[in-house]
Amino acid sequence: MGVWVITGGGGGSTELFGVKRPVFTVTTAEKGPLWLRVVAEGRAGHGSVPHNDNPLDRLVRALGKLQEWERTPQLSPVLEEYFGRLERAGIYSGGTSLKQLEQTAASDVRVRALLTNTISATTATAGMKHNVIPGRAEATIDCRLLPGVDPASFEAELTRVIDDPKVRLERVFAGASDTSSHDTELFATIESVVRELVEDAVVTPGVTAGFTDSRVFRNQGVVAYGFSGGLTSPSLARTVHGHNERMTLDSFRLSCQMIYEVTRRMCEAG
Structure with a gap:
């Protein structure tokens, strides 16, 4: 058996x-999970005197860069079969080439998630008082990687995109299959x-x-x-x-x- x-x-x-x-x-x-903590550290201080080493500002910039980062769509053999069967059944009519599926993905979040490595910001923590600049700020991001994508390579790409020596990534969990x-x-x-x-x-x-x-x-x-x-x-x-x-x-x-x-x-x- x-x-x-x-x-x-x-x-x-x-x-x-x-x-x-x-x-x-x-x-x-x-898709494989890659859960990361994005940590920014800087100089704490009084909120009435802004400076250029505010870790919360760094964190916001880092998250903004990640959301603006355009990631290349990929069409796996499994998805080719999936959309092909749906097209033959008369359920999907948008075309099954990668270019055509990208057009569908522009207005369909589910299709977009199937074609690309995704990043979702899920939590953010910083500060303890309204008038105090914190010395540390952190957020968690939930990345879902396409089958075959190496978590370590993707993490290195994230570091490149953030491009800030005072922002680091800490791995919480990763999986692939x-x-x-x-x-x-x-x-x-x-x-x-x-x-x-x-x-x-x-x-x-x-x-x-x-x-x-x-x-x-x-x-x-x-x-x-x-x-x-x-x-x-x-x-x-x-x-x-x-x-x-x-x-x-x-x-x-x-x-x-x-x-x-x-x-x-x-x-x-x-």
Whole structure:
């Protein structure tokens, strides 16, 4: 019996690109997390006497440079397959070349996240009193790197872009993983089950902008997919990690049914 892994990170959507047709994405690759602390140090002082060594000013400039930095989009084989299947199904019509996808990404944050290494500022801390210039300021940034991008190389690029000897990066967490092939018995089984249970469904391999436990297994040579089996509307999908994250009971039941049936068939196949 082969070793297979199914984790979170994939699932079904009732609508994509404005087309109402169920699409189930089985994630065969994921972006790698690179969590960094951006630390600026300088000279503390009284707020009534500004100077050029204010660490908070340095931090603001550093974060501004990172947000303005234009990063080159990349089209991986997994995304070529993803957009190709959606185009053939009549769901995506914007063209599948990198240039055409860049045009789509200009107005679609999800597509932009799939094509580029992203940076999100998530926290910032500095100072203790309104009239005191702090001696230290720091922020955290959440970088998500495309499959195959080396975290150390990207971190070096960030340092180059910031270009300030008094601002340093401290690594909090990093992860990366290989890509699992979609030409497998497990993928074929998932595809078969989905099409039996959901009428007119499209199944495609894809990349998740988040990260899951799949990366650990993939790096050990194990085929690992993200697949939940649920079917969610775009409005509910936007609640993920929000204050009102939820799913419908119908989606939960479908998820249980899908995972059970896929597992049963794979076990029967030995």
